[in-house]
Amino acid sequence: MATTVTKPETLVGKAIRRKEDPRLITGTATYVDDIEMPGMHHACILRSPHAAARILALNTQPAIDRPGVVAVFTGDDTKGIGAVVCAGLLPGLRIPEHKVLATDRVYYVGHPVAVVVATDRYIARDAVDLIEVEYEPLPAVADPERALEPGAPAVHPQWPDNIAYTYHHDGGDVDQAFADAAVVVKERIISQRLIPTALECRGVVASWSQGDQTITIYTSTQVPHLVRSIVAGMLGLPEHKLRVVAPEVGGGFGSKLNVYPEEGLMAFVTRQIGKPVKWIESRRENYLATTHGRGHVDFFELAAAKDGTILGMKLKIIQDCGAYHQLLTPAIPTLSVLMAPGAYRFRNVRADIVGVFTNCVPTDAYRGAGRPEATHGIERMVDILAAALNLDPADIRFKNFVGKDEFPFQTGTGLSYDSGDYGAPLQKALDMIGYASLREEQRLARRQGRLMGIGISTYGEICAMGPSSALPSGGWESATVRIEPDGKVTIMSGVSPHGQGQETSFAQIAADELGVALDDVQVLHGDTSLVQYGIGTFGSRATAVGGTAVYYALQDLKAKAQKFGAMLLESDDVTLAGGVCTCNKTGKTVTVGQIAAAAYRALKLPPDTEPGLVATRYWEPSNFTFPFGAHIAITEIDPDTGAVEVKRYVAVDDCGKVINPLLVAGQVHGGIAQGLGQALYEQAVYDADGQLVTGELMDYAVPKAAMVPWIETDHTCTPSPVNPLGVKGIGEAGTIGCSPAVVNSVVDALSHLGVRHIDMPLTPEKIWNLVHKGGEA
Amino acid sequence: MRQTISVIINGKRHTADVEPRLLLIHFLRDVIGLKGPHIGCETSICGACTVIVDGKAVKACTMLAVQAGGREILTIEGLASNGALHPIQEAFWNEHALQCGFCTPGMILAAKQLLDRNPNPTEREIREGLEGNLCRCTGYQHIVNAVKAAAARVGA
Numbered sequence: 017m018a019t020t021v022t023k024p025e026t027l028v029g030k031a032i033r034r035k036e037d038p039r040l041i042t043g044t045a046t047y048v049d050d051i052e053m054p055g056m057h058h059a060c061i062l063r064s065p066h067a068a069a070r071i072l073a074l075n076t077q078p079a080i081d082r083p084g085v086v087a088v089f090t091g092d093d094t095k096g097i098g099a100v101v102c103a104g105l106l107p108g109l110r111i112p113e114h115k116v117l118a119t120d121r122v123y124y125v126g127h128p129v130a131v132v133v134a135t136d137r138y139i140a141r142d143a144v145d146l147i148e149v150e151y152e153p154l155p156a157v158a159d160p161e162r163a164l165e166p167g168a169p170a171v172h173p174q175w176p177d178n179i180a181y182t183y184h185h186d187g188g189d190v191d192q193a194f195a196d197a198a199v200v201v202k203e204r205i206i207s208q209r210l211i212p213t214a215l216e217c218r219g220v221v222a223s224w225s226q227g228d229q230t231i232t233i234y235t236s237t238q239v240p241h242l243v244r245s246i247v248a249g250m251l252g253l254p255e256h257k258l259r260v261v262a263p264e265v266g267g268g269f270g271s272k273l274n275v276y277p278e279e280g281l282m283a284f285v286t287r288q289i290g291k292p293v294k295w296i297e298s299r300r301e302n303y304l305a306t307t308h309g310r311g312h313v314d315f316f317e318l319a320a321a322k323d324g325t326i327l328g329m330k331l332k333i334i335q336d337c338g339a340y341h342q343l344l345t346p347a348i349p350t351l352s353v354l355m356a357p358g359a360y361r362f363r364n365v366r367a368d369i370v371g372v373f374t375n376c377v378p379t380d381a382y383r384g385a386g387r388p389e390a391t392h393g394i395e396r397m398v399d400i401l402a403a404a405l406n407l408d409p410a411d412i413r414f415k416n417f418v419g420k421d422e423f424p425f426q427t428g429t430g431l432s433y434d435s436g437d438y439g440a441p442l443q444k445a446l447d448m449i450g451y452a453s454l455r456e457e458q459r460l461a462r463r464q465g466r467l468m469g470i471g472i473s474t475y476g477e478i479c480a481m482g483p484s485s486a487l488p489s490g491g492w493e494s495a496t497v498r499i500e501p502d503g504k505v506t507i508m509s510g511v512s513p514h515g516q517g518q519e520t521s522f523a524q525i526a527a528d529e530l531g532v533a534l535d536d537v538q539v540l541h542g543d544t545s546l547v548q549y550g551i552g553t554f555g556s557r558a559t560a561v562g563g564t565a566v567y568y569a570l571q572d573l574k575a576k577a578q579k580f581g582a583m584l585l586e587s588d589d590v591t592l593a594g595g596v597c598t599c600n601k602t603g604k605t606v607t608v609g610q611i612a613a614a615a616y617r618a619l620k621l622p623p624d625t626e627p628g629l630v631a632t633r634y635w636e637p638s639n640f641t642f643p644f645g646a647h648i649a650i651t652e653i654d655p656d657t658g659a660v661e662v663k664r665y666v667a668v669d670d671c672g673k674v675i676n677p678l679l680v681a682g683q684v685h686g687g688i689a690q691g692l693g694q695a696l697y698e699q700a701v702y703d704a705d706g707q708l709v710t711g712e713l714m715d716y717a718v719p720k721a722a723m724v725p726w727i728e729t730d731h732t733c734t735p736s737p738v739n740p741l742g743v744k745g746i747g748e749a750g751t752i753g754c755s756p757a758v759v760n761s762v763v764d765a766l767s768h769l770g771v772r773h774i775d776m777p778l779t780p781e782k783i784w785n786l787v788h789k790g791g792e793a
Numbered sequence: 794m795r796q797t798i799s800v801i802i803n804g805k806r807h808t809a810d811v812e813p814r815l816l817l818i819h820f821l822r823d824v825i826g827l828k829g830p831h832i833g834c835e836t837s838i839c840g841a842c843t844v845i846v847d848g849k850a851v852k853a854c855t856m857l858a859v860q861a862g863g864r865e866i867l868t869i870e871g872l873a874s875n876g877a878l879h880p881i882q883e884a885f886w887n888e889h890a891l892q893c894g895f896c897t898p899g900m901i902l903a904a905k906q907l908l909d910r911n912p913n914p915t916e917r918e919i920r921e922g923l924e925g926n927l928c929r930c931t932g933y934q935h936i937v938n939a940v941k942a943a944a945a946r947v948g949a
Contacts (some may be wrong), residue, residue, distance in 0.1 A: 545944055720927065
C-alpha cells in the first residue's frame with residue numbers, strides 16, 4: 017500500500033494552558049481527603065515519642081472503651097502483614113524487618129505503634145492519647161558520622177557497627193591520575209537532610225468489598241501500580257483483587273515514590289472492620305514519618321594538571337539511611353556515584369559508599385535523588401580547584417567539558433551520555449548575565465566594602481528512568497490510545513502525573529499525530545483498574561518514557577485507522593493527516609470520526625484487521641537521557657545580618673525538545689525554588705537524642721514567595737537520540753543545577769576573606785560568623 | 794454540648810449543630826461538603842485552607858466553626874459567578890500558576906485579598922502579600938505573573 021503520512025506539528029512545542037486546571041482552580045478536584053463513602057471510618061496512628069525504646073507494655077483498653085472507637089490494632093495484631101519492601105537491593109545489604117506497626121521496639125520518633133479506628137476523625141485522634149504505652153528509652157544516634165564511631169548506640173542490636181551496606185566503584189586508573197596530578201584538592205561537603213514537604217500530606221482511603229473479596233485503595237502516590245503489587249504481597253492478596261487509585265495528588269517530589277506502612281495497614285484495617293477507612297496524615301506526621309531526602313556527608317578529592325585539566329576523582333559518601341530502608345533508600349546514592357563526574361571528561365573515578373543506620377525516619381528519593389548531591393559536590397570542587405589554580409570558574413569548565421563531538425560519551429562510571437553540547441548553555445548564560453563586566457563590578461563592590469558573588473553551576477543529569485536493567489520495577493512505560501466510536505480520543509497512561517501536566521502534553525502529542533482538537537483528547541492515569549500496568553512518575557521519566565509509549569501507540573493506531581480509511585475510500589493510495597484520510601488520486605476524504613464509526617460498526621473490515629480502534633504499547637528506552645545546563649547566581653551578602661540576597665538568577669537548560677514551554681518553565685522555576693531552599697533555608701534537624709527539632713512548618717523553612725528571586729530562563733536544544741520525541745526530561749534539573757550556583761556565588765563573595773567552602777543551608781548566622789570571625793563558620 | 798451556628802457560605806445560609814471544638818476547615822469540608830479549601834499544615838503556615846471571612850482572608854484551620862457563626866464566608870467554590878471564572882482564576886490558568894493544585898484555592902483567595910487592598914501591586918508587594926501561602930511546585934514566578942495579569946484585567 018503506497019501511503020505517505022505527513023505529520024503537521026501544530027501543538028507540540030506551543031505554550032498551551034493546561035487541561036488539568038479548570039478543576040483545580042475551581043476547588044472541584046478530588047484529593048484523597050475529599051473522598052467520602054457511606055460508612056467511612058477514620059484512622060489515627062499512635063507514633064513513638066522516642067527515637068529508640070523498648071515497648072514494655074501496651075494497654076489499648078482505654079482507647080477501645082472510648083465511645084465511637086470501633087477497633088485498635090497493635091503490632092501484635094498485624095504481625096501477619098508482610099514487611100515493607102526495599103527494592104534497592106545492593107549486594108550485602110542489611111535489611112531490618114520493617115513491619116507496619118512496631119512490636120517490641122521502636123527505632124525512630126514517629127515509628128507507628130498502634131492504629132485507632134473510630135466513627136469520627138476527632139474521636140480517633142482523642143483515643144490515640146488514651147493508649148497507655150510503657151517505654152524503656154534506649155540510647156539513640158541521629159548523626160550518621162557519630163553512628164559509625166566505635167561504641168555508638170546500635171540502631172539495630174544485631175548490627176552494632178550501624179553499617180547498612182557498603183558499595184564500591186572503580187573506573188579508569190585513579191591511582192595513576194592522582195600520581196600524575198600537579199594539584200589535588202579535597203573537601204568534605206554535606207548535602208543535608210531535607211523534608212520534601214509536598215503540600216498535600218499523605219493519605220489513604222481503603223475500602224473492602226465483601227461480595228467480590230476486593231480491596232480498593234485510594235492513596236496519594238506517584239506509583240499506583242507499584243503500590244498494588246507491593247501491598248498485594250504484604251497482605252497475601254491476589255493482584256487482581258486489589259485496585260489502587262492515585263486520585264488528584266498534591267505534589268510528591270519523590271516522597272510519594274514509595275510504598276508505606278500505612279498503605280498496607282489501611283488495607284488490613286478495612287478488611288478487619290468491613291467498612292471503608294480513611295487515614296489522613298497530619299503535617300507533624302508527614303515530617304516524622306514520610307521519607308526525607310539527601311542526608312549525605314561526602315568527601316571529595318579532585319586531581320588535576322597545572323592547566324586545570326581534571327584527571328580523576330575520589331569520592332566517599334556516607335549516607336544517612338535512617339532506621340529502615342524504604343523502597344529505594346540504598347539505591348539513591350548509587351545515582352550520586354553514576355553522576356559524580358558531571359559534565360566533565362575525566363574518566364578516573366573511585367567511589368565508596370557506606371550506608372549508615374540512624375534512629376531517624378528513612379531517607380529516600382527527593383527531587384533529584386542522588387544527582388543533586390553529586391552535582392553539588394563536583395560543582396563545588398571545580399570552583400575550589402579553579403581557586404587553587406587561580407583560574408576563572410567559567411574557563412575551567414569550558415576546558416573540562418565533554419566535547420560536543422564526543423557523544424555518545426562513555427563515562428568512567430559506566431554510563432553512556434546520549435547527546436550534549438555543554439558549552440552552549442554556559443556561553444548563553446554568561447552572555448545573559450554579562451559575565452565579563454560582572455567581574456569588574458565585583459572588584460568595584462569589594463572596594464566599596466560590599467560582598468557580591470558570582471556563582472556558576474554547569475550540571476549534567478540523568479533522566480528518563482530508565483532501561484529495565486536499571487530499575488527494580490522495570491524501566492519501561494505503557495500507553496493505550498483509543499479512538500472512541502465518535503472519533504474522540506482517550507489515552508490511558510501508566511505514568512501518574514501529580515502536577516507535571518501530562519494530561520496536556522500527551523494530548524498535544526496525540527492531537528498532532530491524529531489531527532484532532534486538543535479538547536477531543538482525554539488523558540487518564542492513576543487507576544490500576546482503568547490503566548494497563550505502568551511504572552509511574554519519577555526520575556523525570558513521564559514524558560521521555562511515558563510520552564514515547566503514547567507516541568508509538570499512536571503510530572500503531574494511525575496505521576490501523578489508515579487501513580480503514582483506505583477501505584472506505586476504496587484506494588490503496590491514501591494519506592492520513594490532519595484528522596482526515598485522503599485518497600491521493602481522487603482527493604476524496606473520510607474523517608477520523610467516520611473511520612471510527614466504521615471500525616466499531618464493523619460491517620466490513622480491511623484484510624487481517626480486527627474491529628475497533630485501540631492500540632497499546634509498552635516501551636522500554638535503550639538508555640537514559642542526559643539533560644544539562646548552566647545556572648548562574650549573583651548574590652549579595654548583608655554584612656550586618658549575614659543574610660544572602662540572590663540579586664539575579666539565570667538558568668539556561670537543555671532538556672532536548674520541548675512539548676510545552678509553559679510546563680517546562682514551571683518545572684524549572686519550581687525545581688530552582690527547591691534547590692534554593694536547600695542552599696539557603698532548609699534542613700531537617702534531629703537533636704542528639706533523635707528528636708526532630710524541625711517537626712512542623714513553623715520550624716522548617718520552606719521558601720515563601722518573597723524568599724525566591726525572579727528567575728531568568730532560556731534554553732538550548734540538543735534532542736535526545738534515545739526516543740523519537742527527542743525529549744530528555746526537566747522535572748529535576750532546576751533542583752540539581754541550583755544549589756551549587758548559589759553556594760558557589762556566596763563562597764565567591766567571601767573568597768577574599770579566605771572562605772573556601774560553606775555547607776548548606778547558608779543561614780545568616782553561619783554567614784555572619786564567616787564575615788565577622790575571619791573565615792570560620 | 795453542641796452549639797448551633799448559622800453562616801452564609803458562598804451566598805447561601807447554612808445552619809448546623811457543631812461541637813465547639815470543630816475547626817472551621819472541618820466544618821466547611823466535612824459538614825458542608827466544600828472540598829476546595831485544603832488542609833496542609835494545621836499550624837497556619839501554609840495557607841492551603843485560606844477562605845474569606847467577612848472580606849478578610851482567614852486560615853480556616855486555625856479558626857473554630859463557632860467563631861464563624863453569623864459571618865459570611867467565601868470559599869474557592871463561590872468565586873466564579875454564573876459559570877464565568879473570576880479574573881484571578883482565569884489568570885492562574887493562563888499563566889500556569891499552579892501544578893499540583895493543592896495550594897491553589899487558598900492562593901487564589903489570598904491573591905483576591907491582596908488585589909482588593911492593592912489593585913496595582915508591584916512584584917515585591919505581590920511576593921510579600923502572598924507570604925502566608927506556601928506553594929512547593931511553582932517557585933511562585935508564575936503566580937506573580939498571574940496576580941499581575943489579574944490586576945491588569947481587574948483594573949482595565
